[in-house]
Amino acid sequence: METVTRYAEAEYAPGSVGDVFRLIREGVATSRPALARRTGLAPSTVSLRVDALTGMGLVVERGSEDSIGGRRARRLSVSADSGVVATADVGANHARIALSDMTGQLLVVEESPLDTASGPIASVEWLWEHFQTALDSVDKKTGDLRGIAIGLPAPIEHPSSKVILPSFMPSWHNADLPRLFRSHTELPILIENDANLVALAENAVPDNGRPSHLLAVKLGTRIGCGIISAGRLHRGAAGAAGEISHISVPGTATLSCSCPEENCLESVASGGALVARLRNAGYSVAGTADVVELGRAGDPAAVEALREAGAHIGSVLSSIVNFFSPHVVVLGGAMSASAPLVAALRAELFRKCLPLIANDLSVRTSINTADAGVKGATHLILEELLAPARIEHLVRSVESQGNGPAGAGK
Structure with missing residues (x-):
């Protein structure tokens, strides 16, 4: 496998300019005095760090924070205009x-x-x-x-x-x-x-509590699953963690798949499989949106296909949920808009989940499916471009070359 450097996965020194930027970006410390208190650095050192960030156009300083005694400190934030x-x-x-x-x-x-x-x-x-x-x-x-x-x-x-x-x-x-x-x-x-x-989109929304353990199931032309474990995206050793679509199910495949299974979840229950199934039955459907619309209109063949697909997906998910025990299962993609599919999925999932796991399990559609x-x-x-280790590298490069402001991706 090719070696590729990811700054988001690199270590950084506490109190470094990258760490100071992280504290500002996360809203943990958004003024020079707050940064000094948080990091234990001398105010003069904090000012050097902040001046480097503002000089590069990465951070802006404006307005003021609520005072905790004495003069109000100016508020620091990531510059939206740096690119x-x-x-x-x-x-x-x-x-x-x-x-x-x-x-x-x-x-x-x-x-x-x-x-x-x-x-x-x-x-x-x-x-x-x-x-x-x-x-x-x-x-x-x-x-x-x-x-x-x-x-x-x-x-x-x-x-x-x-x-x-x-x-x-x-x-x-x-x-x-x-x-x-x-x-x-x-x-x-x-x-x-x-x-x-x-999965990343759901985990990045502050208002949903940022669940530490989450499964995000993409139900579109194909079926995929993203995993958030202990608050971080879990890719597995090779990056293929969450490929649930090639698990064998007791159904009839309506399209071919590259995996060894004759009747995998994707070939039986994906949006692409349902499109093929309805076309074989004589329906004129261009894609998954047409299948969902037929189900919404109450077409018997479409509703049956959607319900069967939901049951297959729910059965596969039940094994994953029993193994992983997430807080939330989020459903995204075009097929997540199908009420018959989602109802059948939920019924099968909760039927086969252990009570201890099912009691606190939330199954819902994505907060913003389209986006x-x-x-x-x-x-x-942004996690890569604004990673503390990358910011540290950028600042050192600019300082060593004596250059002026530079953008975060350059």
Whole structure:
């Protein structure tokens, strides 16, 4: 496996300029006096750290905090204007494109058809063109871009970001998207499994309590699962943790899969499988949205297919939930909007879960199903660009070269 440096996974020194930036970004200490109290550093040392961050345009100092005695301190925060990040949530037949500022605030989100069957090279060209269009729409230039993160419905090797044996995208096997993007940019490019991005998006929302143990199940053309364990994304040894879609189920496959199982969950119960099933029955359905709409309208064949799929998914999840014991199971993707599927999934899941686990288990749809992928991708790339170890490296580089302000992704 190729060795790829990820600053988000690198160690950093307590009290370093990167650590000071982390405390500001997380809202733990947002003034110079608060930073001195928190870190134990001398106020003069804190000022040197803060001055370096403000000088590079990474942090702004404005307004004032509530006083705890004496003069009010000015408030420090991450600069939203130090650049933008581009993200994409790629499905089997479409992609959702977004731009965000450096605080994670979405600036623009748009969705367009994308034929992934054209292969990774053509898809990268398409994505780059749409990133440029998105930049133009918010009056930004390519030079404002600091990094890119893309979610794919496929297993992703970590940390190389190579696509490995995607069931619905065979031409993408071994695709190295960061390398393909090098013809356009040298910026950091991160590629992640789409279900992992849903998990990251859910875990990054303060209002939902940030559950320490969470399963995020992406129910779209394919089926995937992202895992948050002890508050962190769990990828496993090779990056393929959560690939539940290739577990054998007692159903009839309606499409082929690259895995050895004759009747795996994906070939029986995924959105792609349901589309194939209804087409074989004579229905004219273009994709998963049509299947969900038929179910919503009460079509008997569609409702039956959705209920059977939900039961299969719930049965597989029950084993995973009994093993992992999460606080929450979050359902995302187009198929999560199907009431018959979700009802059958919940019924089978709770029927087979241990009472001790089921008593405190929450099963719900994603807080923001449509944007969960791009929000998770935004969180992923910002965690890398603004990692304490990267900030430390940037500050040292600028100081050693005697340069002026620099962006976080450069």
